[in-house]
Amino acid sequence: ALAYAAQAFQIPCVVVIREDAQLTKLQAIRRYGAEIVLVPLAEWQQRLELEQQRRNLHLVHPFDDPAVAAGQGTVGLEILDAIPDLRTLIVPVGGGGLIAGIAVAIKAQRPNLRIIGVEPEGAPVVSESLAAGHPVAPSRLDSIADGLGAPYTRAFNLSLIERFVDQMRTVSDDAIIEALKAVAQQAKLVVEPAGAAAVAALLADAEIERPVAAVLSGGNVDMDRLGSWLTR
Structure with a gap:
């Protein structure tokens, strides 16, 4: 959904996602033009914050927002x-x-x-x-x-x-x-x-x-x- 919205507004989107995510989810995210960063679930929050800071992006959290x-x-x-x-x-x-x-x-x-x-x-x-x-x-x-x-x-x-x-x-x-x-x-x-x-x-x-x-x-x-x- 986030990748779709980003594509509609023509803004870049980076999705940090657990490495065991289902293939169809990954395919859909890529189809809408977003970049995917795959990480182990235990490292997800840390990598999420790192990518946000390194790229100076706005964080859209999946549930804590x-x-x-x-x-x-x-x-x-x-x-x-x-x-x-x-x-x-x-x-x-x-x-x-x-x-x-x-x-x-x-x-x-x-x-x-x-x-x-x-x-x-x-x-x-x-x-x-x-x-x-x-x-x-x-x-x-x-x-x-x-x-x-x-x-x-x-x-x-x-x-x-x-x-x-x-x-x-x-x-x-x-x-x-x-x-x-x-x-x-x-x-x-x-x-x-x-x-x-x-x-x-x-x-x-x-x-x-x-x-x-x-x-x-x-x-x-x-x-x-x-x-x-x-x-x-």
Whole structure:
């Protein structure tokens, strides 16, 4: 998305991204004309800051940025326009920027609407940070949902999640794959594992109050991997 916006405004864009990112994401970023810097996840924040300073660029953080969260909050407003009687919204969670923005926007209009955040069991950074009462590094970081594999969260997002999100849940990689298959077979949509996490939580709980919506937060999936998951 950032590469697309930069191309539209004809400004240079450098994306610092984890070296195990899915090929389709890298191809899309390059297609929009951005430069890619691949780094190990453990070195991501350090390299991000280094590239920003060395090149004198403006930093657009993927989740630790009030402006980014505010922009993502418009997703919530669009959902309310589309489903006025919505009772529950399920949102995938990585670093927490998406759900923080959505939750603030929705609760301002519908304070009784229930918002559930979903993380992979292998990347529970927000759940563990909420339990600790402050941002902590996740105990695990090994999920197929690489789009939700944030190595940390920040106090800005955490405070909004604590205030406006009703519940956090985790789902297994197996559940995510089953949800990915269900979305492909029933909704005829192609999503990456991160995009299927919210549906995994929905499929696991028949008691979630309806009408319910699940945010599908990404469709960058390698076709070879998708084929292997769909035939499991």
